[in-house]
Amino acid sequence: xxxxxxxxxxxxxxxxxxxxxxxxxxxxxxxxxxxxxxxxxxxxxxxxxxxxxxxxxxxxxxxxxxxxxxxxxxxxxxxxxxxxxxxxxxxxxxxxxxxxxxxxxxxxxxxxxxx
Numbered sequence: 001x002x003x004x005x006x007x008x009x010x011x012x013x014x015x016x017x018x019x020x021x022x023x024x025x026x027x028x029x030x031x032x033x034x035x036x037x038x039x040x041x042x043x044x045x046x047x048x049x050x051x052x053x054x055x056x057x058x059x060x061x062x063x064x065x066x067x068x069x070x071x072x073x074x075x076x077x078x079x080x081x082x083x084x085x086x087x088x089x090x091x092x093x094x095x096x097x098x099x100x101x102x103x104x105x106x107x108x109x110x111x112x113x114x115x
Contacts, residue, residue, distance in 0.1 A: 001077055002032045003086055005094040013112065020107045024098065027114050029090035031081045036073055 006027055014023040080086075095111045102109050 001034045001081055003029050003081060003090045004032050005029050005090060007094075007098075021109070022102075022107060023110045023112060025112050025114055026094060026098075029087050029094070031078070034074065034078045034081070036070065036077060041070075041073065 009027040011025050012022050013025050016022065091113065098111065099109060
């Protein structure tokens with residue numbers, strides 16, 4: 001999952017050219033992408049015995065079950081994005097990157113977050 005700040009929506013509220021200071025308004029972080037790590041995601045098992053022997057559909061039923069499992073896993077990853085610590089970390093990271101970039105240009109910025 002990638003959580004980040006869309007800097008294309010950032011805007012300057014105030015700029016003081018002689019003092020090289022600015023107030024920068026940033027949008028709140030958002031989930032930019034969600035995907036399973038297929039390298040580390042494993043299907044525990046679908047056995048050709050037990051209930052599967054009486055479920056109609058054969059291999060198509062197996063495929064449907066696997067697809068449902070991946071769908072549910074994708075939803076679980078998305079639900080993890082509700083962690084407020086994740087959002088705060090994205091804000092701190094954006095502030096750090098922007099302040100470092102502006103400092104290299106001899107500017108200082110106050111960062112404010114849109115509601």
